Amino acid sequence: MKNLDIKVEHVTRVEGHGNIVVKVRDGRVEDARLDIVESPRFFEVMLQGRSWQEASWITSRICGICAVTHSTASLKATEDAFGIVPSAQTVLLRKLLLDGEYIQSHVLHVYFLVAPDLLGVGSVVPLAGTHIEVVRMALRLKKLGNDLCALVGGRHVHPVAMKVNGFTSLPEPAGLASARERLVAARADLDATVELFKTLRIPAFTRETEYLSLKGVDEYPLYDGDMMSSDGYVFKPRGYLESIKETVVPPSSAKHVAARRDSYMVGALARFNNNHGLLHKRAKAVADAVGLSAPCHNPFMINVAQLVETVHCVEHAAETIDMLLGSGMSVEVSDVRPIAGRGVGVVEAPRGTLYHDYTYGADGMITGANCIIPTGQNLANIEADMQGILPGLLGGTEADVAQTLKMLVRAYDPCISCATHSIEVVFDRG
Amino acid sequence: MTVRAGVFAFTSCEGCSLITLEVEDRLLEILGRVEFVNFREAIDDKSDDYDIAFIDGAITREHEVGELMKIRERAAILVAMGACAVQGGLYFLKEYHEPGETLAYVYGDKAGQFDTMPVRPVSQYVKVDHSLYGCPIDKREFVEVVTALLSGRRPNIPDYPVCNECRMSENICVFERGLACMGPVTRAGCGAICPSRHVGCFGCRGMVDKPALDQHRAVLTERGLTEEEITARYRMFNGHWGSAHEKP
Numbered sequence: 001m002k003n004l005d006i007k008v009e010h011v012t013r014v015e016g017h018g019n020i021v022v023k024v025r026d027g028r029v030e031d032a033r034l035d036i037v038e039s040p041r042f043f044e045v046m047l048q049g050r051s052w053q054e055a056s057w058i059t060s061r062i063c064g065i066c067a068v069t070h071s072t073a074s075l076k077a078t079e080d081a082f083g084i085v086p087s088a089q090t091v092l093l094r095k096l097l098l099d100g101e102y103i104q105s106h107v108l109h110v111y112f113l114v115a116p117d118l119l120g121v122g123s124v125v126p127l128a129g130t131h132i133e134v135v136r137m138a139l140r141l142k143k144l145g146n147d148l149c150a151l152v153g154g155r156h157v158h159p160v161a162m163k164v165n166g167f168t169s170l171p172e173p174a175g176l177a178s179a180r181e182r183l184v185a186a187r188a189d190l191d192a193t194v195e196l197f198k199t200l201r202i203p204a205f206t207r208e209t210e211y212l213s214l215k216g217v218d219e220y221p222l223y224d225g226d227m228m229s230s231d232g233y234v235f236k237p238r239g240y241l242e243s244i245k246e247t248v249v250p251p252s253s254a255k256h257v258a259a260r261r262d263s264y265m266v267g268a269l270a271r272f273n274n275n276h277g278l279l280h281k282r283a284k285a286v287a288d289a290v291g292l293s294a295p296c297h298n299p300f301m302i303n304v305a306q307l308v309e310t311v312h313c314v315e316h317a318a319e320t321i322d323m324l325l326g327s328g329m330s331v332e333v334s335d336v337r338p339i340a341g342r343g344v345g346v347v348e349a350p351r352g353t354l355y356h357d358y359t360y361g362a363d364g365m366i367t368g369a370n371c372i373i374p375t376g377q378n379l380a381n382i383e384a385d386m387q388g389i390l391p392g393l394l395g396g397t398e399a400d401v402a403q404t405l406k407m408l409v410r411a412y413d414p415c416i417s418c419a420t421h422s423i424e425v426v427f428d429r430g
Numbered sequence: 431m432t433v434r435a436g437v438f439a440f441t442s443c444e445g446c447s448l449i450t451l452e453v454e455d456r457l458l459e460i461l462g463r464v465e466f467v468n469f470r471e472a473i474d475d476k477s478d479d480y481d482i483a484f485i486d487g488a489i490t491r492e493h494e495v496g497e498l499m500k501i502r503e504r505a506a507i508l509v510a511m512g513a514c515a516v517q518g519g520l521y522f523l524k525e526y527h528e529p530g531e532t533l534a535y536v537y538g539d540k541a542g543q544f545d546t547m548p549v550r551p552v553s554q555y556v557k558v559d560h561s562l563y564g565c566p567i568d569k570r571e572f573v574e575v576v577t578a579l580l581s582g583r584r585p586n587i588p589d590y591p592v593c594n595e596c597r598m599s600e601n602i603c604v605f606e607r608g609l610a611c612m613g614p615v616t617r618a619g620c621g622a623i624c625p626s627r628h629v630g631c632f633g634c635r636g637m638v639d640k641p642a643l644d645q646h647r648a649v650l651t652e653r654g655l656t657e658e659e660i661t662a663r664y665r666m667f668n669g670h671w672g673s674a675h676e677k678p
Binding site for chain 1: 439440441442443444445446447448449451452455457458461465466470472473474475476490491494519520521523524526527531532535538565566623624626627628629632662666
């Protein structure tokens with residue numbers, strides 16, 4: 001195929017509105033883009049003039065899927081600005097919430113959005129007809145993640161109990177104990193999922209890139225740490241502006257993010273590549289069983305890494321509950337005194353590293369804000385993968401090319417609402 | 431009887447769309463009676479033939495108005511789903527900043543290439559048959575609306591304040607904890623989830639039909655809140671409602 005024009009409007013089974021645009025002339029790829037056509041929402045502006053108590057309430061609404069992570073990054077940014085170090089109990093509860101969010105987000109993505117491609121059906125609805133047991137299993141696992149978030153945070157979408165330097169109320173110990181039983185019981189569903197994954201054919205494509213994530217010390221890092229690159233350098237969260245750069249690139253005007261190369265990857269595969277040694281032993285065993293080993297340069301394996309992380313989070317959540325119940329939880333006094341200054345909160349969201357950066361006045365009101373979202377960081381890398389995979393696809397039909405590109409975009413689990421929390425991308429229809 | 435339904439997201443976080451999939455216990459049962467034929471976040475089909483349209487999100491751009499009107503023409507029943515769709519939601523907060531400054535803050539010297547229009551609820555442009563309130567919507571209420579529509583009755587949605595549900599839960603009033611709360615003027619149906627967790631209500635479900643605004647402001651003032659603090663509380667999720675009613 002010498003010439004090819006593909007335009008997939010509003011790619012389905014992703015969060016938010018994105019278009020794939022491809023132009024090939026005389027066998028040469030002239031254009032391969034993922035255009036974001038989501039409406040901008042101006043969160044950084046909405047935050048200005050609002051108080052420190054409201055910041056996480058507002059920024060949670062950046063995303064319905066990773067609301068817990070946005071709340072966490074927001075609270076950490078405020079605590080960093082005010083010089084607050086939250087208690088061990090608060091940190092454990094936040095980590096438990098992140099486990100719950102990872103379980104629900106990864107399960108939603110792997111089963112509901114990606115599996116239909118790998119099993120050859122259009123969506124989860126026909127999947128219920130052809131693979132009802134898979135759907136039931138997915139619903140059980142997803143509900144487990146949601147219930148864990150509800151137990152600790154009040155609810156999953158836009159949690160209510162998370163606050164600066166603590167929690168507004170604590171989960172009942174009996175609730176935690178019963179959640180622990182369900183986590184252990186979930187191993188059977190996850191084992192069955194692993195068997196299913198062994199039978200799936202993951203597209204073979206590799207393109208080495210730079211992988212960025214938090215750097216773990218004694219734990220697989222989702223909640224905190226320094227930032228690390230697979231290229232061998234580290235940087236402090238507070239100094240992120242010196243290490244990664246956001247740029248507006250006309251005419252498509254996507255705010256792309258890059259570090260030392262033209263693009264980098266964040267998310268499950270980047271975390272796996274950088275920190276696989278710190279995974280729970282059951283998660284490591286799953287990685288071995290499904291053929292995922294570091295370093296892995298196949299973006300389609302992001303979904304396998306998500307399964308491995310789901311297993312890790314199930315085990316980590318059970319261990320965290322043991323620690324909370326073992327030490328006993330207590331109502332803690334949460335002292336917060338606003339001071340003028342800047343704070344940065346960095347957390348690993350299911351889709352990758354999330355930065356919240358606030359500047360406060362002495363009255364505790366926000367005067368400036370910046371949020372850098374995982375999907376924004378992945379955009380340049382997705383497009384580089386599209387350019388990399390296209391030459392090998394040109395022997396196939398246009399429909400096949402489009403399908404593979406949709407699967408590639410979907411593999412990244414893009415969260416386009418998140419990425420357009422403030423950015424608008426003008427679609428070049430020329 | 432089965433019905434054909436679409437879920438359409440405009441300017442939103444798609445959290446409410448997601449809630450429709452979070453009714454895990456009832457999902458297979460619902461999928462047996464409701465055939466989703468257009469739901470970009472979850473399925474590939476993009477049919478224009480549907481009976482019920484669920485609208486997630488506020489309207490903030492010109493092309494969204496046109497798309498919304500087309501959906502209205504096609505759907506027998508249109509349901510506004512969540513605070514953004516029902517009352518403009520949190521996004522209305524940007525309306526308290528100068529539009530030029532808003533664009534410049536985000537886009538810098540490239541501000542001229544972008545546009546945005548004032549945040550408006552769905553009802554500003556089309557007739558809304560039913561509303562699902564809240565940020566996010568309550569999954570039980572989603573099931574209630576779906577069940578009611580399937581059996582041809584009106585959904586049972588409360589028109590009394592959050593305080594009623596809060597008392598039913600035997601909570602200590604958050605005013606006694608020294609917190610500000612929108613509960614007295616906000617539509618119930620959330621099970622008073624925030625006050626039950628010792629958080630003052632932010633009013634995400636919008637106002638009851640006849641809110642006792644003066645009395646509410648008086649209580650907040652009595653509790654030591656300044657005019658600015660009260661206004662900030664009212665603006666959080668009810669900015670558009672407040673502007674439309676010139677209060678506050």
